[in-house]
Amino acid sequence: MTAPGARPAGEPPSPLLGQAELRGRLSRLLTADRLHPCLLFVGPPGIGKRGLARWLAMHRNCDEPGAPCGRCWSCRQIDRGAHPDVLEVLPDPEKATPVIGVAQARALMGQLSLHRSHARTRFVLIDEADRLTPEAANALLLTLEEPPDGTMFVLMTGRPSALLSTVRSRCQRVNLRPVPASELGGWLSDRGLADADWLAAMAEGCPGRALSLAEGEAERWRSVRDELLHAISGEIWAFFGLAERVAKGDKADKARLAGEQAIVLDVLERLLQDALAHTAGRPARFHADRPEIVAAWAGGLGVPGVARMGLELDLARQMLAEHVNARLVFDALILRLAAELGGARRAGAGLGPPAAPTPAGGHDA
Numbered sequence: 179m180t181a182p183g184a185r186p187a188g189e190p191p192s193p194l195l196g197q198a199e200l201r202g203r204l205s206r207l208l209t210a211d212r213l214h215p216c217l218l219f220v221g222p223p224g225i226g227k228r229g230l231a232r233w234l235a236m237h238r239n240c241d242e243p244g245a246p247c248g249r250c251w252s253c254r255q256i257d258r259g260a261h262p263d264v265l266e267v268l269p270d271p272e273k274a275t276p277v278i279g280v281a282q283a284r285a286l287m288g289q290l291s292l293h294r295s296h297a298r299t300r301f302v303l304i305d306e307a308d309r310l311t312p313e314a315a316n317a318l319l320l321t322l323e324e325p326p327d328g329t330m331f332v333l334m335t336g337r338p339s340a341l342l343s344t345v346r347s348r349c350q351r352v353n354l355r356p357v358p359a360s361e362l363g364g365w366l367s368d369r370g371l372a373d374a375d376w377l378a379a380m381a382e383g384c385p386g387r388a389l390s391l392a393e394g395e396a397e398r399w400r401s402v403r404d405e406l407l408h409a410i411s412g413e414i415w416a417f418f419g420l421a422e423r424v425a426k427g428d429k430a431d432k433a434r435l436a437g438e439q440a441i442v443l444d445v446l447e448r449l450l451q452d453a454l455a456h457t458a459g460r461p462a463r464f465h466a467d468r469p470e471i472v473a474a475w476a477g478g479l480g481v482p483g484v485a486r487m488g489l490e491l492d493l494a495r496q497m498l499a500e501h502v503n504a505r506l507v508f509d510a511l512i513l514r515l516a517a518e519l520g521g522a523r524r525a526g527a528g529l530g531p532p533a534a535p536t537p538a539g540g541h542d543a
């Protein structure tokens with residue numbers, strides 16, 4: 179059973195933090211009845227798109243003066259995603275690749291054909307709208323063009339370019355801004371979280387991301403990070419071994435492997451950012467506990483090397499997204515990194531020299 183007012187178990191947090199200027203603008207337009215009936219909220223995962231969309235629905239449907247009060251029946255139901263007139267659509271998690279399919283779009287149209295039960299304005303919140311299949315998007319086009327009376331749509335995405343242009347053109351785009359690190363750090367600290375400043379830096383202005391990290395992802399990130407740093411500062415073959423581990427697995431392991439691959443790339447990217455900060459005389463934000471590695475990377479790569487490796491990481495992400503063999507992607511990345519870090523190796527840090535007899539064999543950095 180879910181306690182009144184609590185979020186259903188397993189639902190990702192949708193905290194509302196920051197966006198004060200944007201909320202002011204939306205509030206004025208809503209009060210003046212000049213808000214576009216189809217909005218497209220754009221921002222990275224965890225920035226608070228769903229929290230803001232629910233806030234808007236609460237603002238419109240709150241039963242008390244000074245809306246949204248956050249306490250009345252409507253506000254509480256909307257906040258927990260349980261209001262009968264605030265319809266939330268998400269990609270179907272049962273599908274191998276989660277999408278919002280045409281059956282979901284048709285079910286939604288069926289619901290919209292019924293009368294509103296309670297709300298002044300009915301809201302349709304479509305999360306990860308970039309996962310609408312073309313058939314589902316096409317089924318919604320006419321409704322988005324002319325929403326039923328008293329109905330507002332809020333589509334949300336981190337990848338607006340992945341939406342059909344016909345969907346985009348029917349919506350007014352609203353960009354969410356990252357929450358400033360000091361504000362996010364203070365908010366995390368008020369929640370009693372250790373490492374609030376580090377979490378805020380890692381989350382890059384996204385409160386939902388900071389909470390996911392605090393709820394266990396940070397532990398996983400640090401464990402992969404430590405294994406990676408150990409491999410980087412030792413023999414190159416240790417690094418190839420790690421690459422093999424994160425690249426190989428059966429289908430059941432797909433999600434875990436993709437998660438570990440993303441962490442490896444993230445650790446490397448943040449090492450590059452710290453190295454760049456080091457060359458500019460600024461403190462490291464992500465790997466401050468490993469200053470020797472940051473200094474070795476800064477010395478070995480220099481600014482041009484950091485830029486080149488940044489492009490290599492982008493390329494690796496793109497190839498993984500296109501299902502290129504992960505082992506090939508990581509091997510290429512490691513060899514490039516070893517070549518770039520040549521300076522650091524000569525300075526006695528970074529990737530170690532290729533050892534003579536090797537378990538993998540045949541590679542040469």
Ligand SMILES: [Zn+2]
Pocket residue numbers: 239240241242245246247248249250251252253254
């Ligand atoms: Zn209220």
